[in-house]
Amino acid sequence: MNLSGEAGLDESALxxxxxxxxxxxxxxxxxxxxxxxxxxxxxxxxxxxxAMDVAQESFLRAWRHLHSFDASRPLRPWxxxxxxxxxxxxxxxxxxxxxxxxxxxxxxxxxxxIEEQSVxxxxxxxxxxxxxxxxxxDQQIVYLRYFLDLPVAETAEILxxxxxxxxxxxxxxxxxxxxxxxxxFPLLSEGRET
Amino acid sequence: xxxxxxxxxxxxxxxGMDYPPTPDVAGTVAARLRVPRTRSMSRTYARSLVIALxxxxxxxxxxxxxxxxxxxxxIGVVRIFRAEPTPVPQESPATMMxxxxxxxxxxxxLLPFLEQMAGETTLQHAEQMTEYPIRLPTYPAGLGEPERxxxxxxxxxxxxxxxxxxxxxxQVKMSLHFIPDGSWAVEKFSPRAIDxxxxxxxxxxxxxxxxxxxxxxxxxxxxxxxxxxVLIWENGGVTYRLEADLPMEEAVRIAESLEPIP
Numbered sequence: 001m002n003l004s005g006e007a008g009l010d011e012s013a014l015x016x017x018x019x020x021x022x023x024x025x026x027x028x029x030x031x032x033x034x035x036x037x038x039x040x041x042x043x044x045x046x047x048x049x050x051a052m053d054v055a056q057e058s059f060l061r062a063w064r065h066l067h068s069f070d071a072s073r074p075l076r077p078w079x080x081x082x083x084x085x086x087x088x089x090x091x092x093x094x095x096x097x098x099x100x101x102x103x104x105x106x107x108x109x110x111x112x113x114i115e116e117q118s119v120x121x122x123x124x125x126x127x128x129x130x131x132x133x134x135x136x137x138d139q140q141i142v143y144l145r146y147f148l149d150l151p152v153a154e155t156a157e158i159l160x161x162x163x164x165x166x167x168x169x170x171x172x173x174x175x176x177x178x179x180x181x182x183x184x185f186p187l188l189s190e191g192r193e194t
Numbered sequence: 195x196x197x198x199x200x201x202x203x204x205x206x207x208x209x210g211m212d213y214p215p216t217p218d219v220a221g222t223v224a225a226r227l228r229v230p231r232t233r234s235m236s237r238t239y240a241r242s243l244v245i246a247l248x249x250x251x252x253x254x255x256x257x258x259x260x261x262x263x264x265x266x267x268x269i270g271v272v273r274i275f276r277a278e279p280t281p282v283p284q285e286s287p288a289t290m291m292x293x294x295x296x297x298x299x300x301x302x303x304l305l306p307f308l309e310q311m312a313g314e315t316t317l318q319h320a321e322q323m324t325e326y327p328i329r330l331p332t333y334p335a336g337l338g339e340p341e342r343x344x345x346x347x348x349x350x351x352x353x354x355x356x357x358x359x360x361x362x363x364x365q366v367k368m369s370l371h372f373i374p375d376g377s378w379a380v381e382k383f384s385p386r387a388i389d390x391x392x393x394x395x396x397x398x399x400x401x402x403x404x405x406x407x408x409x410x411x412x413x414x415x416x417x418x419x420x421x422x423x424v425l426i427w428e429n430g431g432v433t434y435r436l437e438a439d440l441p442m443e444e445a446v447r448i449a450e451s452l453e454p455i456p
Contacts, residue, residue, distance in 0.1 A: 023224060023227045023228070024224075026223070026224075026227065027220050027221075027223065027224040027227075028220075030219055030220040030223050030224075031220040034216055034219040034220055035216045037219070038213075038216045038217070038219060039213050039216070042213060042214065048214040048217075051214075052217045052219070052222075055217075055219045056219055056222050056223055056226070057347075059219060059223045060223060060226055060227075061323065061351075063223075063227065064325050065322055065325075068322065082322075082323070085313070085315065085319070085323065085345070086347065088312070088313070089312050089313040089345070089346055089347045090347055120207075120210030121210050121211070121212040123207045123210060124207055124208055124209075124210040124211035124212065125211070125212075127204065127207045127208060128211065142204075146201070146204045146205045146208040147208040147211060149205060149208075149209070160319070174200060174201070174204075177204075178200060188207075
């Protein structure tokens with residue numbers, strides 16, 4: 001599992017080779033970044049099939065636009081930016097309605113799932129549900145900072161805003177999230193207090 | 195609880211998230227790169243196609259519709275079905291609307307619909323998301339850049355540029371869609387009249403409205419932004435739709451003025 005976003009010292013060389021048409025170089029870079037791209041799409045969409053579609057399309061789209069990408073820059077923020085945009089587009093699509101219906105049939109009963117989950121995973125899922133009550137821009141910033149654990153600078157690059165804007169948006173999002181947890185997720189709230 | 199504590203706890207809880215195993219994206223992408231542009235049918239596309247076929251089959255059950263549906267005009271990826279084609283009335287210069295013509299004040303605002311549209315972005319970002327060059331009209335002079343820009347998933351990135359009417363800011367003055375090859379779109383509900391024309395020598399269709407439109411693609415969006423007419427043409431693998439409340443000659447002139455963003 002690689003969320004570090006580091007392809008080693010060779011990332012810029014690999015990007016340059018890929019931009020010159022080397023598909024094998026691009027495949028290596030996809031391997032390095034696929035976890036982060038897939039996970040962000042999964043957090044935003046809540047469905048692994050949709051997340052896979054978005055991850056795949058993100059890498060294909062990036063490949064087609066590599067000629068306009070500055071190879072000296074880190075690749076991950078650009079990939080996550082594309083992935084976040086594609087996921088946001090897809091959120092409102094009619095196709096998602098059918099995917100949700102399919103999920104409803106596919107999912108196991110909640111009680112059984114909870115029994116199988118560790119306490120940590122249960123808490124994380126509860127937190128995810130709480131974050132889903134935020135608007136999509138707030139969700140995105142929380143996922144980037146806390147779920148993917150990205151630094152402020154990289155979050156700013158992905159969202160194409162200044163670092164100060166990330167901090168102020170995050171502060172407002174956390175305020176709302178705190179209220180949501182207090183009101184709707186008392187178990188999570190109690191867990192935090194202990 | 196202080197923000198720092200809250201943040202620390204959020205990060206700690208979020209680190210316990212049990213994600214589904216990451217699929218073999220690299221392998222799938224590599225396979226797609228080895229077979230460029232031969233489109234495999236995605237799940238979304240398959241769903242949309244099934245829905246479209248069901249819709250078409252339902253329509254064909256109605257005899258009056260069945261006769262109408264068999265007649266259509268195809269331009270690029272857009273197919274216009276027409277029930278009762280009627281000739282375009284010849285407009286005299288006196289009745290032609292000026293370039294600044296705006297919809298009637300009684301028309302409902304379409305801005306709330308804009309707020310519901312997915313994929314709002316910037317012109318700069320839209321250029322990064324699309325394979326085709328985004329081109330802007332250089333006529334009429336002073337039109338400037340669009341106020342709103344959207345890129346939607348239509349089995350390929352479909353770009354929608356929207357210019358608002360400065361005289362009536364709650365009205366859309368003009369919109370321009372870029373629909374890439376591989377998308378699948380249908381316009382229906384027979385416009386009042388259809389005429390055939392050309393844009394820089396490429397065949398074009400002029401549909402006189404207003405009339406409802408249905409765009410069917412990967413996102414199954416329904417979108418009509420201007421209570422006016424529409425000019426549709428294809429060039430270089432991209433189908434263009436220009437919606438504006440203007441005479442055909444003006445719409446063609448705008449279409450022929452498109453230039454890549456400097």
